[in-house]
Amino acid sequence: MSSHHFQLDIDQGIAHLQLSRPDQFNVMDRAFFTGLRDHVRALDQGGEVRALVISSTGKHFSAGMDLQEFARMMGDFDTGSPRRRLGFQHALAGLMNCFDVLDKARFPVICAVQGGCIGGGLDLAAACDIRLCSADAFFCLQETQIGMTADLGVLQRLGRLIPAGAARQMAYTSERVGAERALALGLVNAVLPDAGTLLQRAMELAREIAAKSPLAVAGTKLAMNFARDHGTDESLRQMAVLQSAIFDPADLLAAVQAWQTRRDPDFDGLPPLFELETPRAG
Template sequence: MEHYKTLHVFQKSPNSGVFQLNLNRPSQRNALSRDFFTEFPIALQSLDQNPNASVIVLSGTGDHFCSGIDIKTLNSIANDSGDRGRSGERLRRDIKFLQDAITAIERCRKPVIAAIKGACIGGGIDIVTACDIRYCSEDAFFSVKEVDLGLTADLGTLQRLPGIVGFGNAMELALTGRRFSGQEAKEFGLVSQVFGSNEELDEGVKIIAEGIAAKSPLAVTGTKAVLLRSRESSLEQGLDYVATWNSSMLVSDDLMEAVSAHLQKRKPTFSKL
């Protein structure tokens, strides 16, 4: 397993297709450093290419998920001088680099499940809105904080959050920057379930992830790809895309195995991707 400065990647159980990807700066409440933005897409790409990885659970080491972008990272971006045009071009390139690290979650073929405890603030919201499914513990709290730092959120929250919680709710949360609870996140649809404790969160997400990992990997990766494509397509374009997708993927050993397992009333066994 690769070694990272800001992340910890591990398998909870040796025979499991579920891999844990933890933000790993607990003493800084997992604030996002410059190193994180370099390492995160590399880690996701590595898991994407790992045939033993079927599902990725993204969490934070310690008491918090993520407290946002490290102030040092913000300072290094902001402290640019010289020709206005050139510094503007550099800044745009920098922002695109940071954005790309978050979008790596969507580029990863494997489902990424966010398990959120404690703080999920600013850059933390950018990350979880790019994830495929989100769960939290009762003590989790959230804030689209950028407006309080004199910033317009620019790593994906303003683009992804409206599609998850609705345009009006996204506008209210982004303009006020207010803190909201796990229960409120559930009411908005930001998380699918709130667990009573961190232990229950870990156990509950493990069961859900293992369930997904036991399914056909072709069906799971296809479902993620088609849903993400459909988000930006008309109904007709989305239907056309899935028809093309299934015309190349549908007739597989996975389909035969699923049908015969159903008829024989047994659990199916699928080959790795």
């Protein structure tokens, strides 16, 4: 499945969403944001996908916001009156949600970064579960360089991924952080020689995840996300409730039997998500 901004392929429970405007450095316009949101929501609602890999084409992962499109959107971000400011908040929340869907999806999301990951590109990467990059990758919070504060989630997420001082330095200075520095900080899990080996490793990791019980993986993501945002005591109480809801003896038995017989386990997928449909007229 393809669109102007993305190429989507699904195989054996693994979805690969590829940014596909290399001639424009995969910049983000309005259609990019809604397309990303709608693709990820649809994958999550279907229940068949067990891991998602996001990669790109061309020299750079993403150069961030399309500044020409941003200029055209300025009417949505008018702060000239209290009513306009309320509209601003609504419009900005809508953009934030386009990256939040990655964090809220039931499956893990692996981000494979090649070349520049700039501005909104880093917002996207920070919302993913796991980041890998190629040796030529670099990461940059560009917003202060163009006179604004980053506002799509990276300031809230980056300090939980890397040391707070390093996150602040990136945010205040708009400095470029190269691949090896990103690895040392913990922003990425691995640095691969080039884009080809990067995608190969990302898909291998996705296959490892997809081979596990999707219920166990989804529960693990829920628990870790909750613990990230809450204290230990509250998270432990949530874990007890969560485990009592999702513990499946059948999955446990399937995993043990597969280990004993040295074969791959077979787990049921997750059910589709229920969504109210808009009633048809007439």
